[in-house]
Amino acid sequence: MKQLVLVPLAAALLAGLAYAESVTVYSARNEQLIKPLFDAFTKDTGIEVKVLTDKEGPLMERLKAEGTNSPADMLITVDAGNLWQAGKQGLLKPIESKTLNENVPAHLRDPKGEWYGLSIRARTIFYNPATVKPADLSTYEDLADPKWQGKLCLRTSKKVYNQSLVAMMIAQYGEPKTEKIVRGWVANLAAPVFADDTKMLEAIAAGQCQVGVANSYYYGRIVAKDPKFPVKLFWANQNAGGVHVNVSGAGVTRYAKNEKGAIKLIEWLSGDKAQNLYADKDMEFPVNPKVKPDDLVAGWGPFKPSIINMSKAGELQGKATQLMDRAGYK
Amino acid sequence: MSSRLLPSRGVLCALPIALLTVVPLLVVLSSLLDPQAEVWSHLLDYVLPGVLWNTLLLVVGVGAGVLLLGVPLAWLTAVCTFPGRRFFGWALMLPLAMPAYVLAFVQVGLLDFTGPVQTLLRSAFGTSAWFPQIRSTGGVILVLSMAFYPYVYLLARNAFLTQGRRAIEAAQTLGMSRRRAFFVVAVPMARPWLIGGVTLALMETLADFGTVSIFNFDTFTTAIYKAWFALFNLPAASQLASLLVMFVLMLVALEQWGRGARSYQVRSAHAERIALHGRLRWLATLWCGTVLLLAFVVPMMQLLVWVKGVWADDFDARYPAFIGRSLLLAVMAALLVTLLALVLAYARRRYRDAGTHWLVRLATLGYAVPGTVLAVGVFIPVAWLDNVLLAALRPFGLEALAIFKGTLAVMLLALAARFLAVGFQPVDTAMQRITRSQEEAARSLGLNGRQVAARLYLPLLRGGLLSAALLVFVDVLKEMPITLMTRAFGWDTLAVRVFEMTSEGMWDRAALPSLFIVLAGLVPVVLLIRKTES
Numbered sequence: 001m002k003q004l005v006l007v008p009l010a011a012a013l014l015a016g017l018a019y020a021e022s023v024t025v026y027s028a029r030n031e032q033l034i035k036p037l038f039d040a041f042t043k044d045t046g047i048e049v050k051v052l053t054d055k056e057g058p059l060m061e062r063l064k065a066e067g068t069n070s071p072a073d074m075l076i077t078v079d080a081g082n083l084w085q086a087g088k089q090g091l092l093k094p095i096e097s098k099t100l101n102e103n104v105p106a107h108l109r110d111p112k113g114e115w116y117g118l119s120i121r122a123r124t125i126f127y128n129p130a131t132v133k134p135a136d137l138s139t140y141e142d143l144a145d146p147k148w149q150g151k152l153c154l155r156t157s158k159k160v161y162n163q164s165l166v167a168m169m170i171a172q173y174g175e176p177k178t179e180k181i182v183r184g185w186v187a188n189l190a191a192p193v194f195a196d197d198t199k200m201l202e203a204i205a206a207g208q209c210q211v212g213v214a215n216s217y218y219y220g221r222i223v224a225k226d227p228k229f230p231v232k233l234f235w236a237n238q239n240a241g242g243v244h245v246n247v248s249g250a251g252v253t254r255y256a257k258n259e260k261g262a263i264k265l266i267e268w269l270s271g272d273k274a275q276n277l278y279a280d281k282d283m284e285f286p287v288n289p290k291v292k293p294d295d296l297v298a299g300w301g302p303f304k305p306s307i308i309n310m311s312k313a314g315e316l317q318g319k320a321t322q323l324m325d326r327a328g329y330k
Numbered sequence: 331m332s333s334r335l336l337p338s339r340g341v342l343c344a345l346p347i348a349l350l351t352v353v354p355l356l357v358v359l360s361s362l363l364d365p366q367a368e369v370w371s372h373l374l375d376y377v378l379p380g381v382l383w384n385t386l387l388l389v390v391g392v393g394a395g396v397l398l399l400g401v402p403l404a405w406l407t408a409v410c411t412f413p414g415r416r417f418f419g420w421a422l423m424l425p426l427a428m429p430a431y432v433l434a435f436v437q438v439g440l441l442d443f444t445g446p447v448q449t450l451l452r453s454a455f456g457t458s459a460w461f462p463q464i465r466s467t468g469g470v471i472l473v474l475s476m477a478f479y480p481y482v483y484l485l486a487r488n489a490f491l492t493q494g495r496r497a498i499e500a501a502q503t504l505g506m507s508r509r510r511a512f513f514v515v516a517v518p519m520a521r522p523w524l525i526g527g528v529t530l531a532l533m534e535t536l537a538d539f540g541t542v543s544i545f546n547f548d549t550f551t552t553a554i555y556k557a558w559f560a561l562f563n564l565p566a567a568s569q570l571a572s573l574l575v576m577f578v579l580m581l582v583a584l585e586q587w588g589r590g591a592r593s594y595q596v597r598s599a600h601a602e603r604i605a606l607h608g609r610l611r612w613l614a615t616l617w618c619g620t621v622l623l624l625a626f627v628v629p630m631m632q633l634l635v636w637v638k639g640v641w642a643d644d645f646d647a648r649y650p651a652f653i654g655r656s657l658l659l660a661v662m663a664a665l666l667v668t669l670l671a672l673v674l675a676y677a678r679r680r681y682r683d684a685g686t687h688w689l690v691r692l693a694t695l696g697y698a699v700p701g702t703v704l705a706v707g708v709f710i711p712v713a714w715l716d717n718v719l720l721a722a723l724r725p726f727g728l729e730a731l732a733i734f735k736g737t738l739a740v741m742l743l744a745l746a747a748r749f750l751a752v753g754f755q756p757v758d759t760a761m762q763r764i765t766r767s768q769e770e771a772a773r774s775l776g777l778n779g780r781q782v783a784a785r786l787y788l789p790l791l792r793g794g795l796l797s798a799a800l801l802v803f804v805d806v807l808k809e810m811p812i813t814l815m816t817r818a819f820g821w822d823t824l825a826v827r828v829f830e831m832t833s834e835g836m837w838d839r840a841a842l843p844s845l846f847i848v849l850a851g852l853v854p855v856v857l858l859i860r861k862t863e864s
Binding site: 024030031032033050051052053054055056057058061062065066067068069070071078085156158160163191192193194195196197198199202203205206208218221257282317318321322325326330 | 372376377438439442443444449463465466543544545546548552555556558559560561562563702705706709710713714716717720731732735811814815817819820822826829830831833834835836839
């Protein structure tokens with residue numbers, strides 16, 4: 001029993017003393033999506049990567065409580081809002097990197113250099129081709145039009161992806177207009193909002209509703225298994241500001257013990273080789289414009305993304321959440 | 331006069347254990363005094379009214395649901411005879427091993443518009459519009475009741491096995507009908523056990539996040555998470571959490587009132603089972619079978635289907651380690667919690683002062699607090715202690731970043747803070763079965779304290795202690811937020827695997843670790859029921 005208590009303790013102590021270079025990562029991105037990349041990084045550079053996964057909120061509380069004694073060198077999240085929040089709470093350290101400035105487009109990284117997007121997650125419109133013609137579709141705003149009454153499906157407003165979407169709409173249109181749009185969505189709902197994107201896409205396929213909004217990789221996962229899945233993707237807002245995108249990304253922690261190693265890892269992740277792995281593992285889009293997405297993903301055609309800086313998603317997330325509460329979007 | 335100022339010995343016993351829960355709670359509630367006018371006016375206008383109403387509905391609904399499922403099932407298997415009684419006796423405990431969020435996901439998957447049931451209806455009748463919406467208040471109450479009835483079932487069964495038949499027999503000799511005897515004698519006599527079981531089910535309901543999220547049903551817990559992780563307002567989240575804690579304290583006071591001042595000391599006795607006849611026998615079998623089917627067999631089959639699809643890709647060499655760690659953690663936590671629960675229950679029996687009483691109550695509050703909130707509350711003081719110690723030791727050449735963080739000891743203490751209530755309820759109700767006269771008799775025969783413990787307490791408490799250990803074991807296997815927050819690097823368990831998959835909606839891939847959790851949970855369930863079987 002004593003040994004069981006002491007073994008992790010000794011391990012923790014040794015970790016501090018270890019000579020081999022290592023980078024310690026706190027990650028909200030799943031282990032199965034991120035671990036293969038770290039293994040490849042270790043093979044390339046000889047630098048070991050230790051990773052601890054949890055949700056963003058607890059990871060940030062952990063960083064805060066640990067302060068200068070945090071073992072973490074780097075924080076990974078699956079959305080920009082949380083990265084912005086981590087930056088605001090003083091948990092990240094701004095870095096300068098020519099490589100990152102080249103590999104990551106300006107709107108997908110923090111203007112102060114505190115965090116960098118590493119994969120793009122596009123949130124767009126999906127429809128059932130049996131009942132909807134692509135010509136009927138145009139923008140997220142249009143889904144608030146009464147012509148979609150009883151035909152729209154949405155995921156819950158409690159998911160950060162929708163909070164980011166609405167935050168970016170506030171950035172684009174201002175609060176009053178956005179609130180009107182969100183109220184329109186709520187009025188058009190065909191079913192109570194769904195807990196996840198996959199279920200919502202299945203509802204479109206089953207004909208419970210005709211259109212909905214989801215992250216494209218959820219669709220990709222379904223289509224990879226079932227190529228005949230009767231739902232099609234539509235790139236929203238191509239003439240009105242572009243598709244809403246979010247990023248999964250990373251930043252160096254304030255009290256990083258191995259800042260250089262962490263920068264090296266983020267740079268490596270933004271490079272050609274890693275970008276393919278990083279994005280393809282989950283059918284997302286590479287941030288690095290020189291890197292092509294997975295074939296299945298590329299098959300959805302090119303799209304114009306929104307280029308409002310991602311930090312707005314964090315800045316306006318609280319406002320967006322309150323707005324959705326007011327509009328009765330559950 | 332001076333002795334009044336000193337804490338009683340009961341307080342001295344209970345205080346260290348209560349601190350396990352009280353410290354994390356105080357850490358969370360410390361930002362209580364930091365008013366958040368803007369967020370609060372928003373919460374009051376748009377969030378709280380709905381959330382309060384929903385929480386109330388859920389508490390009443392799940393409370394009624396677990397009683398309606400748990401009590402008749404316990405009565406049938408403990409007291410009556412009918413085909414399959416022995417099998418159902420232990421099998422009806424199995425849903426305990428099924429994580430509630432898995433049950434919820436499967437039931438929603440089956441019964442929602444896109445599920446096989448409604449799809450079949452549509453292909454047969456052209457429409458399924460009349461089919462009730464599963465993602466509704468009724469649906470969430472139904473699923474939570476199916477997930478949590480085993481708490482009531484297990485405790486009620488303990489009560490009925492030892493006193494029910496005898497009491498019914500006595501009532502019948504007094505000319506009461508059997509049905510009347512059940513409602514007028516057996517159920518009221520089992521009241522502490524029933525209330526104990528319902529309290530556990532309701533505390534878990536209040537703290538639940540995973541299941542209600544699948545239904546997108548807003549409760550206090552989802553509001554706390556919203557304030558914290560969407561509005562990024564920790565003070566407002568703690569203020570909501572403290573409201574929840576107050577609500578639970580009210581529930582606990584109600585429980586006390588429900589138990590009343592009566593003592594429920596009944597000698598165990600053996601009596602004949604009630605033989606069910608004719609149609610009644612098969613109705614009993616049918617009822618037990620239906621509950622088992624819906625709450626366990628169906629979700630289990632769905633898990634197996636998913637596992638078949640992902641086994642080849644996902645099962646790898648790390649699984650023995652995941653399973654090993656899960657079992658290690660669950661066994662150690664079960665032993666620790668049962669021991670602490672025994673101390674608390676004994677302190678409460680032995681020392682009847684208000685101080686002891688309230689400390690015991692506070693110690694068992696951790697079960698009603700949302701897991702992530704408690705996890706953060708545990709982590710902050712541990713990290714603080716590490717920081718202080720490291721600062722003090724650094725001049726002496728210590729080059730480390732952690733002392734207590736990431737140790738198994740902290741993990742176990744944190745889990746104890748969460749699950750003390752689960753251990754306490756069965757032990758405490760078992761404790762009430764030991765009569766004062768038994769204890770006095772033992773003492774008057776010249777037995778010393780240790781002999782009384784070994785020859786009177788332990789044999790009579792065995793059922794309660796086993797139930798406590800079992801419930802904690804199974805709950806720890808399923809627990810996610812505290813395990814995630816306090817584990818060391820790389821020390822992943824089955825529950826951590828479930829988290830990795832479900833957090834990105836990969837439910838089919840989460841089936842593999844879930845299946846192992848269920849299988850690991852089955853072993854003690856079967857063992858325990860065999861032990862208490864008469």
